[in-house]
Amino acid sequence: MLDTTKQAVRRIALVGAPNCGKTALFNALTGSRQKVGNYAGVTVERKKGVALTPGGRSLEIVDLPGTYSLRARSPDEEITRDVVLDRRPADTPDLLLAVADATNLRSAFRLVCELVQTGKPLVLVLNMIDIARHRGIEIETDALSRQLGIPVVAACAVRRAQMADLWQLLDQLSETHTFAKRENNWSEPSATQLRNLQREADRLIAQAVRYPEKPDNLTTRIDSVLLHPVAGLLVLLTVLFLMFQAVFDWAQPPMDLITSGFDTIGTLIQHLLGPGLVESFLVDGAIAGVGSVVSFLPQILIMFLFILLLEDLGYMARAAFLMDRIMGGVGLHGRAFIPLLSSFACAIPGIMAARVIDNRRDRMTTILVAPLMTCSARIPIYTLIIAAFIPAHRVAGFLSLQGLVMFGLYAVGIVSALGVSLVAKLIFWRNQPAPPFMLELPDYKLPRLKNVLIALMTRVKMFLHRAGTTIFTMTVVIWFLATFPMAPANATQPAIFYSFAAMIGHLIEPLLAPIGFTWQMSVALVPGMAAREVVVAALGTVYSIQGGADAALQVGHVLASQWTLPTALSFLAWYIFAPQCTSTLAVIKREAGGARWMWLSFGYMLALAYVASFIVYHIALAV
Incomplete structure (x- = not known):
């Protein structure tokens, strides 16, 4: 039975x-x-x-x-x-x-x-x-x-x-x-x-x-191009280049629309409430801070869209196979390509994706360099500085100069990741041979609109949740520090110069003065450890309070008038290498199985950021 x-x-x-x-x-x-x-x-x-x-x-x-x-x-x-x-x-x-x-x-x-x-x-x-x-x-x-x-x-x-x-x-x-x-x-x-x-x-x-007697050879014909050691690399570079061009060109109209919406809300609040602490909190704090970050959502979505489409098409595995020869020479496994590309969206899922690498040596190297990939949290910072200091010109009649600069920043991050992995190979894994690279290539498939939309909506919710929690909380803290204590009645300078934020900024400023940072920038760096986007929110809050209501959500214009070009370039160099947010550091600790790798990651990135900013700032001054 x-x-x-x-x-x-x-x-x-x-x-x-x-x-x-x-x-x-x-x-x-x-x-x-x-x-x-x-x-x-x-x-x-x-x-x-x-x-x-x-x-x-x-x-x-x-x-x-x-x-x-x-x-x-x-x-x-x-x-x-x-x-x-x-x-x-x-x-x-x-x-x-x-x-x-x-x-x-x-x-x-x-x-x-x-x-x-x-x-x-x-x-x-x-x-x-x-x-x-x-x-x-x-x-x-x-x-x-x-x-x-x-x-x-x-x-x-x-x-x-x-x-x-x-x-x-x-x-x-x-x-x-x-x-x-x-x-x-x-x-x-x-x-x-x-x-x-x-x-x-x-x-x-x-x-x-x-199985049929004559199998379908379309995949083979496509792969003969995409996996070619020369043509394949050119296709990959072209895809990445188009992605960064799209981040600027496609996203600008919806970004302008979002910014206008927050401007309108701020103006209405000013008319309804009039000058006062409540109006300052809502306009200079919440709207200038959170609004300046949310306005970059279209660019982040475009980045995610490209990554999702490449995954659904089946191209990601080909790119990993293609990059294995280059990455293997500096101590990175071919499978590391997908975690590293995922890190362009966010370092956290990129580091977690390194779990697909079964060899500990390759997995730890990938975790160590994944934060150097330009995550979406850097996009608001890059875009803010590029839009303020790089003219919106066309190169060769069709290429965006701002997009080219953005591509260059990403390229520097990629090259630095390869360099760090080579150093890690020579220091930590010198006597350990690399395992062979084996990867199953999936068939090519057309992406399905429903699946792409579901994935995009998931990321929108995650970003807005982050904006509504971490970023909003840090914005409130920055507003409080930039508002209190209140300026005396006979004050001769803007109120922010008498605040806690100014005290903190002036305390840190001597450490960062050699790389051209102002005290306002010093204030923004500290809460930026909670989330990269908070840097933009913090600058928006500090400068909106310093400059009055007209400066809210117009941070780029304020920076263009108050920063020098060497300072702006130094700031960009800092954020190519700057240590990750606290969430990423916590994930590194958990994925690596201890705090040693977390502190190693934090330390080497902090050192690279300071040295890179110092070199860029002084070269720009000399030129």
Whole structure:
């Protein structure tokens, strides 16, 4: 008699290899009913959402980090292994959905065979079935189900019509469902066991999958260009160059619109309240501070849009493969390219993405240099200074001079990261040989608008939450320091010169005077440790109080009139290398397993920032 157990499914975990369409399936199941956090005790990203079945039942969906095996060679894969094997009781799922790319089943089936060995309730989802059928690949789902002893369903996460079978199955599983009991036969696979698993995967493919005689060669033809050692690099540089041009050209109209909106709100508040502390707090503090940061949201979204499109297209893995030869020469693994490119958006997910690198030497080097990538928090600072001091001219009739300068700042960050990784290789890893670089290249796929929009909206919420919490809090602190104590009645200078902010600024100024920083700049650097964007908010608050209501949200014009060009260039040089925000430093500590690497990162970046600013400032003075 078959041993069975009855269980109502309430929590489902998605398991699959990277680039199998797992995230697209998660988005299709949960829509906007999802949230992103971290697993308890670790900084591994945790994506959870709620799926409402056609029958009206609610299911919790957990998107586990991508993995090729339960051997868990990286921190990301350890989380997936522990959840699958019930080593994290708070996250134990009732059912595993093994997601496989229907166009690339060989590696997927090896993972499925491992999951079968665990004895957990399991369903295999053959995702991207539409692409497989278009290529002439025939998959006998019934034969696979019999061979594996689990339900198998075909689906396409980006087409609603091809999700019907999966939704029907989930509706059935959300009721009390009978599962065949299977023993847990999984153990840490040895090399021999892995070969046996791969042979079992090949056997399944031979029995249940039919491939066309003439395979699709479009991917091969595209790769012949994009992976070419010369043409491929030119394409990559062109893509990055266009991204930075777009950050300036495309974002300017919505930025102007946001700035005008905050200007209007500030003017209304001034007319309604009249001069006073409340008016100063709202206009000079909240609006001048938070508004000056929120106005840069379009540029940050454009940066994220490019990264998301490149990921969905399947180009990221090609770029990593292409960069391996260059990065390997300075001690960086080819897989480090994706974490480093992610760091252009924010260093925190970039550092966390280094978990996909299983070799500790390469992972630690990547973590060490990821903060040198120009994160989106630097964009408001760069844009503020560039717009104030670099004319909006065209080069060769179509290139933005401001965009070229922005590209140059990014390039300096990239080159410095390569230089630091080389130094780290010579100092820390001199006697450790680099492991071979192996990477699976996914098929090219057109990005889906829904998935891109969901990802963009998630980042908008995160940015606005940051603006409404950390940045607003620091802005209030700066406003208070810049307002109190009040100026005496017979004051001969603007009120801010008598404030706590001026006292703090003048105290720090002697340390920063050799690099051309004013006391106002010194004030802005301190809260900027909480978040880079706060620097712009702090300057906006300080100068709006110093210059009166007309200076609110017009920080760039004020800086252009009060800073010299050497000072502006020194400020830019500082923020190419300046130590990261406190959140990033905390993540470095957790990911590296101790404070030593965090302090090393903080110290070398602080030293680089000061030296670079000193050199740039004095060269600019001499010229």
